[in-house]
Amino acid sequence: MYKLIKVDGGVCTAEGFYADGISAGLKPNNVKDMAFVYSDTLCETATAFTTNKMTAAPIRHFKAKGEFQTNFVLINAKNANAMTGKAGIEDIEEILATLPEEVHNPVMSSTGVIGVRLPKEKIIAGARLFDLKKRDANAAAAAIMTTDTFSKQIAYRVELEDGSCFHIGAMAKGAGMINPAMATMLCFITTDAKVDKDEMQNILNDNVKRTFNAASVDGDTSTNDTVMLLSNAKSKVYHKEAFTEALYKIMRFLAREMVRDGEGATKLVTYEVSGAKDDEEAEIVAKALTNSLLVKTALYGEDPNWGRIASTVGASGVEAYEESLKISFEDVCVYDRGELYFDAVMEQKAGEVMKRDSFTIYCDLGIGDGKFTAFGCDLGYEYVKINADYRT
Amino acid sequence: MYKLIKVDGGVCTAEGFYADGISAGLKPNNVKDMAFVYSDTLCETATAFTTNKMTAAPIRHFKAKGEFQTNFVLINAKNANAMTGKAGIEDIEEILATLPEEVHNPVMSSTGVIGVRLPKEKIIAGARLFDLKKRDANAAAAAIMTTDTFSKQIAYRVELEDGSCFHIGAMAKGAGMINPAMATMLCFITTDAKVDKDEMQNILNDNVKRTFNAASVDGDTSTNDTVMLLSNAKSKVYHKEAFTEALYKIMRFLAREMVRDGEGATKLVTYEVSGAKDDEEAEIVAKALTNSLLVKTALYGEDPNWGRIASTVGASGVEAYEESLKISFEDVCVYDRGELYFDAVMEQKAGEVMKRDSFTIYCDLGIGDGKFTAFGCDLGYEYVKINADYRT
Structure with a gap:
């Protein structure tokens, strides 16, 4: 037996994870528009990306890396870095090269307008404001919003019978271009569970079908959809059934919250x-x-x-x-x-x-x-x- | 060589065809809501119907008749007679049985709300107002409108090199539930060309794909879509290329007019x-x-x-x-x-x-x-x- 206990803390709930959101001047009026998720040790990743053939540069960049571990995700709103060709990839590489040395194999995730080059200088300047020791999940969740009217976060502490525990936390943004087969939705999930990489990917795939891919706001599928699960195994604890249930509940909750906050939606x-x-x-x-x-x-x-x-x-x-x-x-x-x-x-x-x-x-x-x-x-x-x- | 000459007269252009629209009290304020198309001799028909599995009663009634010739179509707006089961078919039979003796093998076509029984008494009383010698194509085209903001008609006289000619005329309604694969669109086409039934069906099928099925207002496909071509061969004239071109132009024009008049459309x-x-x-x-x-x-x-x-x-x-x-x-x-x-x-x-x-x-x-x-x-x-x- 095990217990799922809902807790505050979003993506900073799991041990060793940090996050924050800052304003880099991409959105007007100093509204937060850039976020990071950082783990102080390397993470395995499981991902689900858009099926759109016009795949945005950050996703092509991620996929081109092959097998790798990372401890840093840089997220920006307001510009999707899609339909930007090779230049879009080069922009990402240039930006990520400026990050501090604690960061290994960083990746990027973007949402916003299609077909416009990233405002590289602003993003590089913004990233200099990041403090990797900050644990402000609220700020991170707010920074990744586009037409969302509220931020979306959830986290569970999973307690096993023997008193050991692990955590899963997540944040997401949605609102428009939401459709079965992924949409301009970004979702970042962090866990300290000691889960096997392949198993984590299988559980994620299975859940995507029943949660995000079962949610639609407008039937359009975006170029940038991303669900990314990062695990640093710090708790040294794992329980398949409990992990599966907690992940499903998290993804279902966020998928439903996205639809509830669908552009113009009232029901x-x-x-x-x-x-x-x-x-x-x-x-x-x-x-x-x-x-x-x-x-x-x-x-x-x-x-x-x-x-x-x-x-x-x-x-x-x-x-x-x-x-x-x-x-x-x-x-x-x-x-x-x-x-x-x-x-x-x-x-x-x-x-x-x-x-x-x-x-x-x-x-x-x-x-x-x-x-x-x-x-x-x-x-x-x-x-x-x-x-x-x-x-x- | 041949000439296509655009003429007024809509569905009454071809020799021997009559039509009118009247108010049977289905729409409020004595607005026209019932129409007929009548030929004083029997017609061959070519048709294209909705692909929706919840096929409305008038279409099921038509299909159940098998091979037949007809000289009368009764059309009503405001009620689709869809999702009405066997009762929907019985209502049609009862209504058509009250028509005058000049009418042979009459058929019906409906558009409007789904899931409500036809107001049979009103329709029977309305049909008594029909004058089969009336040639008011404008009234007929107006009566079949639902959320349309203008009526849709077109007709051609097709002149062949030897001085002989035939005619094709049509009316349609569209506006909502318009989607590739047919929609709540009704289109009635009349011709006095001496066209073979199978050839007429083939030409119609080919044109539907490039015209009505290439038009979309809202992506929804209705239960009642109908394109019906009636030919009475009265002109004794036929020219395949000319007939095909005229029919294509007519169907393309009406498909585009439907989209132009799509619900809320401005472009x-x-x-x-x-x-x-x-x-x-x-x-x-x-x-x-x-x-x-x-x-x-x-x-x-x-x-x-x-x-x-x-x-x-x-x-x-x-x-x-x-x-x-x-x-x-x-x-x-x-x-x-x-x-x-x-x-x-x-x-x-x-x-x-x-x-x-x-x-x-x-x-x-x-x-x-x-x-x-x-x-x-x-x-x-x-x-x-x-x-x-x-x-x-």
Whole structure:
């Protein structure tokens, strides 16, 4: 047996990890825009990167290094260093070469506008402000935000039966370009668990599919998505089941927080799809629901227009039948295999559910055992406002 | 040689065709909401229907009839007769049974809200108002509108070298749920050309792919999409090349008009994708661009944020490289294989292009010969407004 205890401290919770955020003048008004995560000993890494073919320079830089251990990640907001070709890689190398000697094999992670060279001098000057002995997880989490309206952190102390323990902490940013298959989301996770590198990568992959890749704000997949897990093994403790559960909870929490804070979003909606031919088809349906503009605007309007849900299921390409489909808003069934007609009472009840900040829509295809859960949000005027002039 | 001459008259242009629109009280304030298309002799039909698995009752009714000739189509707005099960089919049969004796094998087509039974009595009473000798194509085109802001019609007289001629006319409605693979779009085309049924179906299929299925407003595919071509052969004239060209022009015009009138749209954007590995990959990219929320909101904001275009290309899953990609807004190249950096002058020029009501974005992947052209629009506040409370 083991216990997961939620604690404060974010990415600085695990032993030997340090982090801070500073202002390098990338964002206006001295808002924090650069962060670091540092470990005083070398770390193994597990990563999940964007599937976008126009992979940003920091990710290409990371991948080109092959097998390596690191103890430092430099993160900047406001500029994605994407579509910048070889120059983008050279900029990273030049910046990282200026870091202090405690830093080994440093890597970089960026988010922001695409197609503009990094403001190298500002970043180099900013990095000189870093104090590697600072443990300000809040400042780091704030510095990596772009259109996020709140910072996202979580950490657990994992206590085993024999009294030993290890820690996992994380921070993330999300908000826009969030879509199944990764998005402009960055997530940094630190742990002092003594976990094997390959096992850590496998557990991460498995969790990404059910958490970040099951979350969508707008159906666009960014050039910069990164989930990076750093482990320095300092606790000398490990327990696979506990580690797996804690990591899943952390990633699920952050994925849901990202959607909740989706650009212009006012509601976090969980889509539980069941009864599909198989899990793959359930996943297709769940993700189609998170991305349908007509479903998203109906959510925003708090209109229990279940016909749009049925239509989206039908349009998703999977096996589905009007005669076996069942749709519920929480415990209010609005369509039951054609045997129930939507009346004013049901509409009122379903409308009540939709007024909540967060609720679940159940969609049973009535065919097989396939199931998948995805996280989506509504789309309102604010989304348009934010994205019609994000650059300016 | 032959000449295509644009003429007025819409679906009533071809010999022997009649149409009208009336108010049956489905829409408020006596707005026209029901239309018919009638031919005084039987017609062969060619059709393209939605790929949505939750196929609406009128389409299931049509398909169940097998091989048949008809001379009458009844169209209603405001109620889609979708997700209505067997009762939906029975409602259609009951309604069609009340039509006058001149009508043979009538069919129905519906658009509007999903999941509500047809207001049968109102529709039957409305159909009694039909005068089969009326030729008011304008009234018919207006009656089938839902969130459309203008009606959509076009017709050609096709003159052959020997002085003989035939006609093709059409009307359509679009606006929302418009997506590649058909959408809540209805399109009715009438012709007196003496065209073979199978050939007419083949030509229609070929054109649907390059016109309606290349057009997207919101990425949602409806339960009711229908393109129906009726031919009564009255002109006794046919010319394959001329017929094909006229039909293509008609369908392309209506597809573009639908996008131009997309819910909340202020701009019609043509995406010409070239240099893809093959035509299929070009089509994937072109359609991804029409459906990207970040691209659509950048269009609305008149922001030449070409990074979002590059990112969408990269996320679409096709073979693509930062080093071979080229993006232009009309004749303003904004990204050229990484060899050109976007400066204030280019931004200003590209911004000028984006101020137009209609323009073309060229995207050359620089890999092969694959190409495809798709039609999309921007997404602004009005889209949200229209869809957040469409039902009320």
